[in-house]
């Protein structure tokens with residue numbers, strides 16, 4: 359940002375390096391700063407936004423900060439000269455005094471510390487350091503604030519400057535008439551604040567001290583002007599930079615971890631969706647087609663579902679007030695469990711608060727140290743976490759590869775065992791080979807378990823899941839009300855013995871406050887609609903067939919028997935770029951990256967709903983083909 363007064367005279371400037379979602383708030387901060395600058399009202403504000411290549415960003419740790427208290431400009435000057443002498447600057451006093459030559463310059467003097475020669479191509483302007491910021495996650499915590507934070511901005515600049523090739527140090531005096539604190543910085547000695555380095559009312563400037571062959575000055579200037587640098591481990595104030603405040607340090611690990619994610623295109627933030635997650639959504643002020651929701655049958659927004667949920671919320675309240683085993687149960691909970699058992703064709707069912715908790719609670723209750731669990735390599739995180747929590751030996755078999763499973767199972771004949779798989783895999787949308795999985799488990803006397811999260815309401819003639827698709831039933835069926843049933847709550851279906859056992863042993867069930875009645879009511883109504891109107895499932899299937907056909911016409915390999923259509927792109931950066939481009943074109947489609955899928959296997963995950971129109975789908979297929987091309 360650059361602001362000038364009405365006459366075009368420079369007033370102030372600022373810059374920040376921000377993640378994409380922080381660009382707008384970042385601009386706001388800068389505009390506000392420019393609008394009320396102490397030097398006067400801005401007549402013109404220019405903002406330039408430039409895309410930075412993440413790979414090129416260099417992360418540098420903030421220089422250590424020390425403070426020298428001085429009472430007068432004279433005393434400050436003596437301290438500065440003393441520091442310059444430590445840097446072996448030959449005529450330190452003369453070098454320091456050249457700061458006067460820089461008053462009024464927009465940039466800094468680039469001075470050969472040994473010969474006194476000036477190396478800036480444009481001595482009237484000087485060299486300006488740009489493309490630097492504190493490494494931060496939001497403008498609120500960035501160096502850039504509405505009120506200029508002299509210290510933080512200077513520390514960022516100094517840290518970058520002294521890392522430039524051939525720069526051995528920097529001298530800085532603020533040009534803010536009342537800001538009398540200045541500093542001398544160097545890699546060796548750090549950032550040394552000098553509390554009074556000028557008298558009020560005097561001007562300010564900067565000198566970068568250069569050592570070496572002047573022919574390399576252009577490389578040095580290039581670094582200063584264009585290398586993007588994020589300064590890490592930034593203290594908020596000079597006080598917190600001092601050693602006694604080591605408390606700040608405990609957060610450094612988090613900062614580093616997040617910076618690492620950013621660098622690898624793996625950083626995530628919560629998308630600001632402004633409407634219900636229906637086939638068309640409002641997102642950052644625009645209308646988009648949503649192709650990423652698990653509300654496959656659009657039941658979350660179904661009027662009868664909403665009305666019943668509201669009515670039951672009015673009757674029972676919107677909080678349950680306790681766990682199921684204490685005071686949290688209502689007639690609705692029992693009713694939904696009966697319906698789920700009937701729907702899946704089992705003796706009984708048990709509700710959990712989420713599908714994640716259903717997997718976690720069931721596996722960890724059933725299995726323990728002396729067990730062995732066979733788990734598909736593409737199983738959902740909740741299955742993986744349940745396996746880990748159980749303490750059992752975990753053996754991962756190749757994705758949906760029943761020969762590999764069989765090979766891995768046979769040495770464990772006679773051991774207490776569980777074979778567990780998603781029935782529809784959440785990222786690839788493919789279907790487990792359930793008949794073989796069940797027969798392998800049966801032959802070895804092991805338990806079989808599948809998670810029908812993405813199959814319920816989608817797969818099988820009437821949407822009962824992969825069990826209906828094959829006509830085969832494992833011992834334990836997990837499901838969720840949060841996807842095709844448009845509500846919330848995981849569940850387990852199985853025989854009465856299993857359910858009774860889980861009521862007594864599944865800790866995520868026992869120690870959670872029960873789902874509120876309105877949420878349960880929504881699931882009941884949705885399930886009722888699904889059972890009475892199986893044509894909704896057929897409509898979804900027809901959409902998938904139609905859409906995959908369109909993609910194939912565009913030359914993109916696509917096939918799916920579920921609502922999930924993966925389009926593998928490979929590199930994380932490309933997947934992000936394609937999904938960003940689609941967003942620009944009006945289509946919200948998730949890019950799926952590590953750790954959800956393996957590194958280098960990033961993809962677009964297109965998810966269809968029964969209520970997407972043919973026009974939606976045709977436009978989407980075209981846009982995907984164009985974005986990939």
Ligand code: WAQ
Nearest residue numbers: 463464465466485486487508509512532533534563564
């Ligand atoms: N690149 C090169 N030179 C610059 C830049 C830049 N990006 N920004 C400013 N300058 C030059 C310019 O000549 C200014 O007149 C001079 O530096 C001073 O800039 O720990 O506020 O922004 O509390 O006034 C020191 C903080 C504050 C000490 C320094 O500098 C502390 C300050 P100002």
Ligand code: MG
Nearest residue numbers: 532533534562
């Ligand atoms: Mg200034």
